[in-house]
Amino acid sequence: MASKTKTTPLDSVANLSKIEDQFETLQILNEEGEVVNEAAMPDISDEQLQELMKRMVYTRILDQRSISLNRQGRLGFYAPTAGQEASQLATQFALEKEDFILPGYRDVPQIIWHGLPLSQAFLWSRGHFEGMNIPEGVNVLHPQIIIGAQYVQTAGVALGMKKRGAKSVAITYTGDGGTSQGDFYEGINFAGAYKAPAIFVVQNNQFAISTPVEKQTAAKTLAQKAVAAGIPGVQVDGMDPLAVYAATRQARERAINGEGPTLIETLTYRYGPHTMAGDDPTRYRTADLDNEWEKKDPLVRFRKFLEKKGIWSEEQETEVIEKAKEDIKEAIKTADAAPKQKVTDLMSIMYEEEMPQNLKEQYEMYKAKESK
C-alpha cells in the first residue's frame, strides 16, 4: 500500500487528469473495416474470423426474430441485442469452454454460444424454469436481474477456480449503469485483492434504460474505475470485434497466468429498446445519435474487412441467415413441446434436501389443484 510522499504543491485536479488522460480507446478496425492499429492485432486465424462473422450475423437474425416472436406473444421477456454483437460475441469468442460466464439480462447470446441450447433460451424468455437448467459441461449461470450482483459472484467463481488450480477464468457483464452499483466496486475490489482470474466487462451502450452515461458518473471513462481497485482497466471500441477480442484475450492470458482480473469497457450502442416491455427510446435518444452509432455497426465493418481479405461472400452470409432462421424455427418447436410449468415442480426444486413440512402439505394441495 506504500505510496510516494509528495514534495510539490498539492494539485488534486492534475492528479485526476493524469489518470484519465491515459485511458484511450483501443481500436483495431475502423468503420471502413481498415486495420488502424496493426500492433494490437490479435493472433486469430481466417477460420476464426469467419466463425466470428457467422456468429454475429446469426445473432443479428436471432435478435430480429426474437423481437418479432415477442410481438406475436410467442416469447416473453426479451432485451434486444442488435448493435452490441461485437461487444457480446467477441468477448465470448475469446474464451475457452472451461471458462465460466455470469451474464446480465441482455447477455443471452454469449451463453448460447457457450453452449446453452437455443430452445432453452426461449423457454427462459417464456418464464419456464427449465430454461436455465444448464446442461452438464456448459459453464454458464442464468442471466442476472439484479444489476451488479453478478460482479460479486464473479469474484467468488474466480476465487474458486484459483483454489482449484484451474486454468480458466470467470467472465461477467454489466452495463454503464451497473458501474454505479456498490456490487460493481465490491466485485472488482474482491477479485483484485485475491488476484482472482476474472474478467469484468462493462458494455457501455450509453444509456441505462433512459439515463445517459454522463448523468451516471463524473468519471470520464468507466474503464478508469479499475484504478480504484488496483486492477488494469481498458476501454475498447465495442463496435470493433477485433479490438474487443484482443482485449479479452489479453485479459484471459493475464488471468490464467495468475496476474489477476481486468476491467474492460466496451463502447457500444443498443439499436433497439431497453426491453420489449414497453420501452420507447425516442423519449431519450435522438435519431441523429442513432444514426451516428449505426454508422459504426460491427457487422458492416467486419464484413468489409473480411471481404477485403477475400474470406467472406454474400453466399456465405445468406447461408448463415438461412441456418439461423431454420434453427430458430426448430428451437421454438422444441420450446413449444416442453411440459407446462407446474407449481408442484417449483416446490420440488426449492430445496435439495427433503421438503419442509409446510411445503409438503402445500405440495399436496397444489397437486390436487393441478390434477383437476
Next chain:
Amino acid sequence: MAQMTMIQAITDALRTELGNDPNVLVFGEDVGVNGGVFRATEGLQKEFGEDRVFDTPLAESGIGGLAVGLALQGFRPVPEIQFFGFVFEVFDSIAGQLARMRYRSGGRYTSPVTIRSPFGGGVHTPDMHADSLEGLMAQTPGVKVVIPSTPYDAKGLLISSIRDNDTVVFLEHMKLYRSFRQEVPEGEYTIPLGKADVKREGTDVTIVTYGAMVHESLKAAEELEKEGYSAEVIDLRTVSPLDMETIIASVEKTGRAIVVQEAQKQAGVAANVVAEINDRAILTLEAPVLRVAAPDTVFPFPQAETVWLPNYKDVIETAKKVLTF
C-alpha cells in the same frame, strides 16, 4: 467430554467440518489471524491454512457474492457476517440469490452455504449490532434459519447446517456466547435441522421459544413450578422451517400455549407460530395463544435496552394469563 461455552462449541464445530470436508471454506471480516471479533474462528487459520480460512475485504455484499460464486465451484462456504445488523448489506445475496439459485437453474445449481452471524440484545452494543432479524430471514423460502440456545446444540446444529445442501442462516446469540458452559462431546455429532427440542417437560402450558429466550422461559418455568404450574418449554432450534409436529403434540397435551421471542412483536416468528397453532389445533386450546415479545420500535440504544428486552417475569405474567383464562 469437555465443558465448553457456546463460542468454543462453535469453533469446535467449524474445526470438525474443516477437517472432515476439504470443500468447507471459512471466511469473513477478521476471521483469519484475529480469529473473529468474538474468537469464533480462533486458531482455525493456523490449523487449516489461509486457503481454507481467510479474511475478506470489508464489504458484506462482496462476502455474500463470494459465497454464491464459491458454491458454484463446488465449495461449501461458511461465511461470517460480523454482526447480523449488517445483513441489510448482504440481503440480496441471501434472499435474492442463494435462496433462488435452485429454482432459477431448474435444480441444477445448489448453494450449500452456511452464513454464521452473531445477533441479540443484552450486551450493550452500538446501534445495528443486536437486532433480532430472523423474521426477515424466515420469510425467505429457500433459506433455513437456525438459532441454537446451548453449547451442545450449537455444535450439533452447526455441523448439520454445514452439511446441509441448502442455504442456512445460522444465528448466534451474543449473550449466550460465554454465559455458561456445558458438556460437549469431542468429534462429530449432528442435530437434525427443522426439529424442535423439548427443553423441559410439563403438562399445564406450552412455552414455545428460541435463542436467549429459552433461558428466560426455563427460569420462568421454574418460578411457575413453585406456584404449582407445570410448564413445558420447547426450543424451536430451527425457526424456519418450523417443526409443527413437536409444537402441536405439546399443545394437544397442555391445551395452552404462549410464544416467546426477543424480536419485536410485529410479524415475525412468534406470530407465525401462533397462526400455525390456530390452523392446526384451535379446538384443543383452552385459552388464546399469547405472545411475549419486544415492543414494536427499532432496537434501542443501550440505555433503554434492559427494559425493552423481554425477560422471565414477562414470560410468567403472560403464562399466567393463559393459565387462568
